[in-house]
Amino acid sequence: MNRPPDTRPRPRIWAIGISKLRDLFRDIAGEYDSRAELRLVSRGYEDAVTEIAAAGAQRPDIVVAAGSNGTYLKARIQVPVVLVHPTGFDVMHALARARRDASPVALVTHGETPAEVRRFVAAYGIDVVFASYQSAQDAEVCVLDLRDRGIGTIVGPGLVTDLAARAGMAAVFLYSRASVRAAFDTALDVAQATSSEALRRQRLDNVLQHLRDGVVALDAQGRVEAINQQLALALGIDAATAVGQALLAVAPDLAGAIPDADGETLQTVRGVGYVVHRGPLVGAGPDTATGSVLTFHESRAVERLDRTLRSRQRTQQFVARYRLDDLVGECAAIERVRQLAQRYAKSEATVLILGESGTGKEMVAQGIHRISARRDFPFVAINCGAFPEALLESELFGYEEGAFTGARRGGKAGLIEAAHRGTLFLDEIGEMPLPLQSRLLRVLQEREVVRLGSTEPTRIDIRVVAATHRALTAAVDAGVFRADLYYRLNILNLVLPPLRERVSDVMPLAAELLRQAARREPRLTARIRTREDAARVLALVGEPLRQHAWPGNVRELQNVIERIAVELADSNPAHDDAASVPELTRDVLHSIAPEVFGHAQQVAAALTLRQRSRRVEAEQVQAALDACGGDRDEACRALGISKTTLWRKLNGGR
Known part of the structure; x- marks a missing residue:
């Protein structure tokens, strides 16, 4: 080769x-x-x-x-x-030459005579005097001392043999061509190893110099092994002269900015914010750290990168998070919604979801998408009432480069195009301005979209799900909503009942929302792990929660439960029984239903101790029954009582 x-x-x-x-x-x-x-x-x-x-x-x-x-x-x-270094053969050969004369022989070496040389001489029975020296002056003294002791021949390096010759002694040079x-x-x-290491360091330094972040490598004593120009300029130091010196000595501005252990911290150096990361500098072995590597990311650059990534990953955010199983409730109306949603998911027809604000319209839309044939493709949601008309048009339909002042270079695809092969969810469709309704109607009829500033249509394959809290028929009569668009949207429809019409679902919903809130609050995680735990905690406030009208529906209930969770988290963890809840949530419940809560207090005050006890028991049993979805057998097992006792306690008996 x-x-x-x-x-x-x-x-x-x-x-x-x-x-x-x-x-x-x-x-x-x-x-x-x-x-x-x-x-x-x-x-x-x-x-x-x-x-x-x-x-x-x-x-x-x-x-x-x-x-x-x-x-x-x-x-x-x-x-x-x-x-x-003289080899064993060198020593043997030199001593053999020295012994040709009958005079005594001395072997003189720099430093201590190697033990192997002594063993070699002893093994062959050679009569030799050993001597050593440290410096040129020592060598001269050593040679003269050996001469005075009667040594006639000296074996040693060039310096020693020259001194011996000047002293009138015979001399044999110790080194050979082989050594x-x-x-x-x-x-x-x-030299080859040094050159390879230098080349490796040069490549490493080249990599460091091309990094946009500041990087410095330190040895175990905190001395600079390598530093890139980016960091040197930021610290106002010379990179070449910094190598080999303690980092804090050449850059005192870093005092207090270097993490004490591996990890990240946010620091300000010379008026600039940095995310400083410290990691180990690995040595010969994978688990051997010989120093540390510090990386300085300018915080403004991190923020810009974060914004860029968020915009580029926009398509990855078009996913449906909720399932139909997340729709809590056992009343007939909610069961009907689930059945229709499962049926509609098998179709490609447009769905119109009607319901008051906060009833869970988007949750149902996502649930339909999750079990449809389009589940592996985007779920794109847009609130038609959250944007000004001009901005909504560009967001929905996209635009070409130069379509208007401030248009992005290269143009931009709209949300309708982003939903290609997936589902487009138009929330609050009743708020869409009239001029855009005609453009949307064409999209629904022709399944193609034309960007602003373009004349070429783009074919799309989408399924549309729309939602509104408005009565669209009244809007059509008032002339603020196109009749043809209404008929195009109202092919399949779902009506979500308000929370006040599903009172039996209030407590199960509240328990599930409290369980979710507890998962986000570390102080409540150990106290509330399951929906049953949450139901027991909320048992004594069931009456005010059930009697409130909930004009904000599930969204309002969620806000109240979040506030209750905060109150519970700040309470003494030792008092985790339901009896502590009324005190903790008095202000919360008063704020949502003062008349209901006040009435409940008056009723409770008028009751005897025995009546209060029975009432509390009945509410706890009812809460357990609600948590078990009305299954009495399961509720009896959870409470450890018989069906007869369950019936008696529900009716206030002992």
Whole structure:
């Protein structure tokens, strides 16, 4: 398999050595010409440090050195240093050469003599004196001390052998070509790894710089590892100089703005609001965090994005949430509504739903859609009385670009088009202006819509469900509603009864609404879990709730129950019995039916203690019966009483 040529630049390797090591470097340098830019430097210690610093942008990628010189450089330059280490063969071969003379031999190494070297010498029974040094001055003292002790031959690095020669002693150089080659090969591997890491960091930095949000990566001590220009500009700092420094030292404005733990917080930095997110900076292992990553989202940008997403996801919001089963009630009128709705759902004909405000007309419309053949497509609802005429026209029919001042570039599809293959629900159709009624009539007849400013019709496939609280026949007689549109809408019709005509459903409805309110209120969740729990809580206020006329129908009842839920949530959780409800809801019930509530209080005050007790029991039994949908067997099981006892208590007996 032919590999593509390596186009990466050759790494710059400086081989720093003096004396014999320098000569060894020179002997094998030619072997690496094709793989590295190899430079031989005949300097050591501080002179080598100075030369590396002076190289600037041409400084080496890797330095190869040995002994004390290499250790010195390692601690003083920011470039990786690879040390030349003698191999076991080097030691054996050097000691063998040194023993050709009869004089005593010493092995001198930089730092402590490796334990494996000592074991090797002991294994072969070689008589060797071990010595070590830390610096050039130590090496000179060490050599002179060995000479005074009668050592005739020294084995060691180039610095030591030069000192031994000057002291009149025999010297054997410790390093070999093999050990130098091994150091050069290691240097090439390190250079390749460093280059790959640099490339990875460069790519990461490139990604960071293209992010619109501010991002900074910190190590475990809070020092900057990487920061993008977006955040640096916002903080008024230089990104390059910030790397390696503590973030709070270079950006004191962030004091108090950084979350203490992983998560998000809303903060103000230099007068600008940000959503600041903190997350872990993962290390080598998936569960190893070596620092943290901070992301700064400008709050205004988040708000703009939210508005954009809401507009783009508009079609996803065209869904029906309610089912026919959500229509609570067991009276004959509501049962009739359910049966008709299920029957109408099988048809494609237009449905007209009549009923007072708050009776649940949209709930029924959504329920019809949910069980119709169009249930997988949009349910688009619009209130015809909630928009000015001009705005309602553009919302319903859409418009072309330039149709009017302020029209969106590219135009906009109307809600009728958005309902394609689904259901269009026209709430409060009786409020639609006359000029738009004729346009809607054409849509219903021809199943096509023409946008404002366009002459080309768009074919649509929709099912129309309309609703109104008005008497449309009277509106037709008054000339404010087109007769032909009325006949087109009134193909199938449903009439929802007002709440005052379904008194038996008030308490079940109230119990269900209280259960729903409790689910939204954490303080009530444990106290009211089921409809039966809610019915028991509301038992003692059943009479005022049943006697009120409810002109606002279910919507008014829902508002009252919400207020009762607030009162209950603020009450002592220990008093969760029904007896606590009248006190908690006195003002609420007075506000909806003062005459009914006041009368109930007068009646209660006139009763004896025994009569009051019987009355309370009867109301509780009735509430349980209502909660069980009138099923007496189920109510008896819930209350733990017989049917005879149930009948007696309902009639006020003991």
